[in-house]
Amino acid sequence: MNFTSNKYSRQSVLDEIGIDGQYKLHNARVLCIGAGGLGCPALLYLVAAGIGSIGIVDFDVVSETNLQRQILFTTEQIGQNKALVAKDHLSKLNLDVTINAYTFELTDDNAEKLFSEYDIIIDGTDNFAAKFLINDVAVKCGKPLVYGSILGFDGQVSVFGVENEPCYRCLFPEPPKAYVPNCAEAGIIGAVAGIVGSQQALQVIQIIVGHSSFEPLVGKLWTIDTHNMETNIFKLSKNNSCPSCSKQKDEIVIEYTSPVCGFVAEVTPEQAIENKEALLVDVRRPEEWNNGHIDSAVHIELSSLIEGKIPDLPTNQDIILYCQKGLRSIKAAEILKANGYINVISMSGGYEAWLETNT
Ligand SMILES: [Zn+2]
DSSP states (O other): OOTTSGGGHHHHTSTTTHHHHHHHHHHOEEEEEOOSTTHHHHHHHHHHHTOSEEEEEOOOBOOGGGTTTOTTOOGGGTTSBHHHHHHHHHHHHOTTSEEEEEOSOOOTTTHHHHHTTOSEEEEOOOSHHHHHHHHHHHHHHTOOEEEEEEEBTEEEEEEEOOTTSOOHHHHOSSOOTTOOOGGGOOOBOHHHHHHHHHHHHHHHHHHHHOOTTOOOOBTEEEEEETTTTEEEEEEOOOOTTOTTTTSOGGGOOOOOOOOOOSOSOEEOHHHHHHOTTSEEEEOSOHHHHHTOOOTTOEEOOHHHHHTTOOOOOOSSSOEEEEOSSSSHHHHHHHHHHHTTOOOEEEETTHHHHHHHHTO
């Protein structure tokens, strides 16, 4: 790698970055959770800046309502997996950067292993369940976490996960009581997401380069109200009874429940059985299918839908999707709906509930 090449000259000419800083950026591994309103601008700037290795986690597909702020995506990509589309776009921007796309949902099962492969984590998610999971795993793994959040005209950025410093749970010990998954998405101006995502990219660069003049937002919360562009930096204090960072690392319990959105029609197993005209589709993994399935069902794995392999299904009859417990089938229905199918329904309770109904 030639760090004196023209590509990075506009940043390496800065005393605070220099050739040394560029070298550090090239050796850094950054994991971005969510390629949405925050992830898109953050990823564009980090890839352009020459971060050596970037991971993108997103199991969602591009939808029309995303395009107003998720600036990595185009109209033709509606229905395709965001992590894969983002990787394709970003790979063309900078050939120096290794980009890994992860098309699965981040959960308590896979997060620790994934975080261990990166130096810094970016939270580009929009729901509390994911934010608490990301915080707890970052604290447990001892990885700096660049947090960002947007709501309406307001934005927030901070850095959590640093030893002996406050974490997200010091601020919010539990999800709010009246917590509604953010699937419906409160209103947001794309440019506000751009401000916060860019700020997150800058925090990542500051942490990696580590020049003495940089003061990343560790133990501090930066806020902006874009009605009047008022910004503030609040000092955060560590909560000595924080359910996450006050514990020994091996005592931190990682728990996660996937938020479920309410835009997919659902039927009970009884209603599914009565609907004799419907096509039943099992979206579980092959081993689950092999362990038993509804006789009349066809098998189309959720992961193949996430990868963009959309099968030709009938449009003149109901398509009832089921999984093991009724969560993955909602995701599958959302993907099919994003690809133009309007006749998709999820079976609540999944195969387990169907078995109970039929025994
Ligand atoms: Zn804490």
